[in-house]
Amino acid sequence: MLLATAIFVGAAQNAARAKDARLADLGEKAAEALEKGDTVAALDLLDEASDIVWREGPLAFRKALAVRSAEGFGDYVPRPDNRYRPGETMLVYAEPVAFTYEPQDGQHLVAMDVDLTISNLTGQVIAEGRKVFSVKTKVKAPKRDFNVVLSCPVPELRPGNYRAEFTFHDTQNAKSAGFSIPLQITETDQEAPQ
Numbered sequence: 001m002l003l004a005t006a007i008f009v010g011a012a013q014n015a016a017r018a019k020d021a022r023l024a025d026l027g028e029k030a031a032e033a034l035e036k037g038d039t040v041a042a043l044d045l046l047d048e049a050s051d052i053v054w055r056e057g058p059l060a061f062r063k064a065l066a067v068r069s070a071e072g073f074g075d076y077v078p079r080p081d082n083r084y085r086p087g088e089t090m091l092v093y094a095e096p097v098a099f100t101y102e103p104q105d106g107q108h109l110v111a112m113d114v115d116l117t118i119s120n121l122t123g124q125v126i127a128e129g130r131k132v133f134s135v136k137t138k139v140k141a142p143k144r145d146f147n148v149v150l151s152c153p154v155p156e157l158r159p160g161n162y163r164a165e166f167t168f169h170d171t172q173n174a175k176s177a178g179f180s181i182p183l184q185i186t187e188t189d190q191e192a193p194q
Helices: 002-035 039-056
Strands: 060-072 075-078 089-097 102-104 107-120 125-139 148-153 160-170 176-185
Touching: 002 039, 060 176, 089 160, 089 176, 107 148, 125 148
Parallel strands: none
Antiparallel strands: 060 075, 060 089, 089 148, 102 107, 107 125, 107 160, 160 176
């Protein structure tokens, strides 16, 4: 058993070194192209390196925050604080990266399910739901400027401090990742920012 584990760990380390070597090689070639004044070739090589990281890296988020409004990628108004009244709509803007683009019908499908857990600050789960949100969209070509806006009513809980935890599951592979947003629930008659 110990020998099998050592072989597996060794193989994983070799695979990681091979990825690092590919990325380093592409970076060096991009630097050479830039020195020669070939900006397009340099960018193409860096795009190739980015594709490797995108395919092989874990699901992650460039940004994840509560917002007042969101119109598109990078076009949002952050919420000034985390105070909400029960029943008020919570908007969350997120920029996931390293998810799968599955070719389908001449386009590329992005499909993720999102779980939501509300917990207090000691970690006690107050409410949770699996697949509360479903993200399914087709795009003409894979793109890196992708965002998701989630909208949900704030639950009827006693006033206090909580955490809303969003866990994304890429339905086309085994990648999962999440983030949490602070949530302060105020009295129903207390004014919360809009």
